[in-house]
Amino acid sequence: MNPNLHDHDLIVINSSAGKDSMALTAYVARLVTAQGFTGPVVVLHNDLGVTRSGHPVEWPGVEALAREHAERYGFRFEVRRRERGGLWDQLLNERRKWMSSAARWCTSDQKTSQGIKLVTQLVEEFRAEAGITSRPVRVLYALGIRGEESDNRARKSILAVDEAHSSRNRTITRWHPIRDWTVGEVWAEIKAAGLRPHAAYSWGMSRLSCSLCVLASPEDLFLAAWLRPELASDYLWAEQELGHRFRLDLSMVEIVGGLHVAELEQAGNPDARTALGALAGVIRAVVQEQQDAKNADRAAAGKPPFPAKRVNRRTVAQLDKVMRCARRAVSLAPGRTPSREAA
């Protein structure tokens, strides 16, 4: 279901420069041409900032790439940053806990809020230029979300008025035109458009945006940490500083530790065995701690404790997962090439 673009005054396309954003930009451009829409089309990229060592939390080069995609179609390009600080500042100075699927403040504060601020600016500009005073300015706000990525995304309407952010001055309609696309259809659109993807895809990443996204697959997290060790080191520091695991099921200690073991193994270094034993000890301590907490809850509820051997079983399973992902990352990019900071 495509909207009639002429029912809207201006279009905003959100772009992280990732594959879904690229397909979205190309698709909207096709529709703009097909329908002869002549209003403003603006591509918005949100800059999420850098870590304490100055490493961008997103893949290096994404802003330039998003600009390249926008310019390809002659669309206006805008970058927005949260005035009170980027992701890293917000994490360390305000939130003091990692984001998660249940507490996705990174998206709401670093992206959504900044997008709405841009809409406010664009609406004022449009109102002044077009001399519209008698009705709301109609904004079509396009996002490249896909249902394959989560149930929550699959449930989103393809086209719906954003009542929360609409007002007397503006009507914002959220548009998710690629919601039902498969990843194959996304890449086909990009290929047909001839847009340049970020090099991280050729290195084996399945998603872009933040290199170390809390919602990423374990495979992507290990590969990103392998390709960007300085960034991983900053995230490891933050995990220790906050005293809060990066993810409940996967900590930065496990990611960095697993990669260290895999690197030693790859080099045929005999210290690999000792390092693997040390990593197993770290994992075991965490599993034991989690089981102790659960057993305390069970005791309070009058339930019997989990058996001690469950700790061994879970430790082995976690170590297997960690080392499988770490070895995969190291084998995909032996010697950490291509350059981790290149776009």
Ligand code: SF4
């Ligand atoms: S990529 Fe992940 S960590 Fe970054 S803003 Fe999006 S959800 Fe948050």
